[in-house]
Amino acid sequence: MIADLPLWLSILVSVLVVGGALLTMAGCFGMVRLQNFYLRIHAPTMGTSMGGGLILLASAIYFTITRDRLIVHEMIIFLFVTVTTPVTLMLLARATLFRDRIEGNDGVPKRINGDQQ
Amino acid sequence: MSVAILHWSLLAAQFLLGIAMLATLYRMVIGPRAQDRILALDALYVVALLLLITLGIRTNSQVYFELAMLIGLLGFVGTVALAKFLMRGEVIE
Numbered sequence: 765m766i767a768d769l770p771l772w773l774s775i776l777v778s779v780l781v782v783g784g785a786l787l788t789m790a791g792c793f794g795m796v797r798l799q800n801f802y803l804r805i806h807a808p809t810m811g812t813s814m815g816g817g818l819i820l821l822a823s824a825i826y827f828t829i830t831r832d833r834l835i836v837h838e839m840i841i842f843l844f845v846t847v848t849t850p851v852t853l854m855l856l857a858r859a860t861l862f863r864d865r866i867e868g869n870d871g872v873p874k875r876i877n878g879d880q881q
Numbered sequence: 882m883s884v885a886i887l888h889w890s891l892l893a894a895q896f897l898l899g900i901a902m903l904a905t906l907y908r909m910v911i912g913p914r915a916q917d918r919i920l921a922l923d924a925l926y927v928v929a930l931l932l933l934i935t936l937g938i939r940t941n942s943q944v945y946f947e948l949a950m951l952i953g954l955l956g957f958v959g960t961v962a963l964a965k966f967l968m969r970g971e972v973i974e
Contacts, residue, residue, distance in 0.1 A: 767888065769883040769884050770883065771882065771883045771886075773883070774883035774884070774886045774887040775883075775886060777887060777890075778886055778887055778890030778891075778937070778948055779890075781890060781891060781894040781938070782890050782893055782894050782897070784894070785893070785894035785895075785897035785898050785901075785931070785935075786897060788897070788898060789897045789900055789901040789904070791901075791924070792900075792902075792904040792905050792924060792928065793901075793904055794923065795905065795908050795920070796904045796907055796908050797906065801916055801920070804917065804920060805920055805972050808905075808923065808924035808927065810928055811924065811928060812927045813903070813932070815931065816927065816930070816931055819931050819934050819935065820934060822938070823937065823938050827938075827943070835943075837943065838934070838946070840950065841930070841934075841946065841949055841950055841953055844950070844953050844954070844957075845902045845927065845953055845959070846907060846932070848953070848957040849923075851957075851961070852923060852957060852960040852961055852964065853920075853923070855960075855961060855964040855965070855968075856916060856919060856920060856923075856960070856967075858964075858968065859915060859916065859964045859965075859967040859968040860916045861913055862967075862968055863897075863916070863967060870942035872945070
């Protein structure tokens with residue numbers, strides 16, 4: 765860390781990083797506490813969207829100020845994670861639905877028109 | 882003063898992210914089914930990525946962003962392959 769860090773920068777980065785970490789932790793606790801898989805699959809997206817966004821924004825601001833040039837590497841990570849998370853979770857939910865229907869479990873969402881499986 | 886604020890808040894954030902990793906590990910161990918474990922693994926990738934970013938701010942080096950990006954890429958591919966395996970019973974058809 766550099767010695768002559770401005771106070772506003774350290775407070776801003778601290779608030780963003782701790783807020784992002786708190787949101788991520790809340791999402792992971794939701795994944796532990798919720799009752800079934802279809803409820804649980806919502807919880808970790810809190811960490812990927814809002815928590816990740818806040819922490820990556822804090823990192824981008826910090827390195828932009830301390831290096832005296834614009835740094836947007838974090839935005840690439842954020843874009844990538846934001847684009848890929850819905851794809852993976854949709855695939856996982858479809859696979860789970862498929863397995864639940866094969867096994868004939870209770871509490872599975874009903875078929876709708878145009879549903880192929 | 883400002884360095885101390887940043888130092889302690891980064892330490893707190895890393896502690897919270899560590900607790901989040903333990904929560905995902907708990908879900909991965911108790912399951913109860915395969916899809917729960919895969920969901921926990923996906924969440925674990927993302928929390929590890931965020932932990933690396935906070936480590937990058939702490940050490941003031943940008944090496945960790947390449948690592949974080951690598952984790953993001955490989956995590957996506959891994960979770961898609963595992964979900965495909967659950968659906969079809971094989972990864973490459």
